[in-house]
Amino acid sequence: MTLSLRGEHLMYSVRGRPLPILDDIEFTAVPGQVTALLGPNGSGKSTLLHILAGVASPTSGQVRLGDRPLQDVPRRERARHLAMMEQASDTDTDLAVADVVALGRLPHRARLDLESPRDVAACTRGLSSVGMTGTEHRRWQTLSGGERQRVHAARALAQEPSVLLLDEPTNHLDIRHQHQLLSLLNQLAGDGLTVVVVLHDLSLAAQYCDRAMVLDSGRVHAAGEIADVLTPTALRQVFGVDAQITRADGRLAVQILGVTAPQPTALPALRDSSPASHAAHR
Numbered sequence: 467m468t469l470s471l472r473g474e475h476l477m478y479s480v481r482g483r484p485l486p487i488l489d490d491i492e493f494t495a496v497p498g499q500v501t502a503l504l505g506p507n508g509s510g511k512s513t514l515l516h517i518l519a520g521v522a523s524p525t526s527g528q529v530r531l532g533d534r535p536l537q538d539v540p541r542r543e544r545a546r547h548l549a550m551m552e553q554a555s556d557t558d559t560d561l562a563v564a565d566v567v568a569l570g571r572l573p574h575r576a577r578l579d580l581e582s583p584r585d586v587a588a589c590t591r592g593l594s595s596v597g598m599t600g601t602e603h604r605r606w607q608t609l610s611g612g613e614r615q616r617v618h619a620a621r622a623l624a625q626e627p628s629v630l631l632l633d634e635p636t637n638h639l640d641i642r643h644q645h646q647l648l649s650l651l652n653q654l655a656g657d658g659l660t661v662v663v664v665l666h667d668l669s670l671a672a673q674y675c676d677r678a679m680v681l682d683s684g685r686v687h688a689a690g691e692i693a694d695v696l697t698p699t700a701l702r703q704v705f706g707v708d709a710q711i712t713r714a715d716g717r718l719a720v721q722i723l724g725v726t727a728p729q730p731t732a733l734p735a736l737r738d739s740s741p742a743s744h745a746a747h748r
């Protein structure tokens with residue numbers, strides 16, 4: 467089953483914060499494409515992903531899964547269609563890898579059902595896709611950060627969702643596994659999945675994503691085809707870097723040349739130049 471995911475006029479505010487964290491976001495991700503969510507630290511990417519996954523509710527606006535408002539889709543059905551791979555977090559769990567991956571099958575199983583052959587096959591495929599075959603009996607606590615991240619990905623894949631949402635899925639991965647995972651997302655999109663991925667690495671986004679939305683302080687700076695969105699101007703204005711963007715063999719490549727200006731979130735100057743401070747140092 468293929469399903470699109472849309473966010474309509476999404477607003478998200480929290481008490482005590484004068485400006486909204488998300489301000490009137492219109493978002494669309496469609497089957498067959500990998501859509502990147504890009505933006506500097508604190509621009510609202512994770513918040514938007516959580517709202518799109520139904521983990522958080524917008525202050526106003528709505529998310530639509532296919533042609534239905536997400537809030538009208540029963541929780542269990544939602545879990546069958548939507549898989550979310552969160553940023554890897556430390557956990558006290560002492561499960562084996564196989565048990566973690568099997569969590570992805572829960573939405574497909576009745577409460578007291580044993581694992582079906584289809585469940586087992588989905589878990590095996592999930593682990594194989596991320597190169598973790600043979601680790602089924604390893605304890606979670608003994609895995610490295612990157613291995614945990616790959617098992618999280620295997621769990622999301624075992625869920626066999628129509629829509630896959632990933633929050634910085636490559637931040638612990640070595641270079642080979644970064645490319646392997648992004649390439650896998652490409653393949654899954656080719657099979658009809660709707661894929662949304664938060665990325666900091668603009669080169670990976672350029673190489674593997676079809677579309678992108680760039681957030682800046684909770685607002686949409688640009689959205690559309692990746693080549694239209696990742697421009698030197700956008701990179702200068704939003705990320706504060708000078709970049710050269712080239713296209714070779716139909717592939718987009720981003721080369722960061724340097725930093726242009728301090729980011730708005732830069733730490734305040736360390737030196738206090740007030741007369742009182744000078745007096746205190748004498």
Ligand SMILES: Nc1ncnc2c1ncn2[C@@H]1O[C@H](COP(=O)(O)OP(=O)(O)OP(=O)(O)O)[C@@H](O)[C@H]1O
Nearest residue numbers: 480483487505506507508509510511512513514681
């Ligand atoms: N519950 C909350 N209360 C107050 N501020 C919040 C809350 N949740 C998020 N924020 C703020 O909203 C902004 C957006 O956060 P979010 O985690 O969505 O950003 P992000 O783009 O994913 O950042 P990063 O790239 O650093 O992961 C940040 O300034 C964050 O501090």
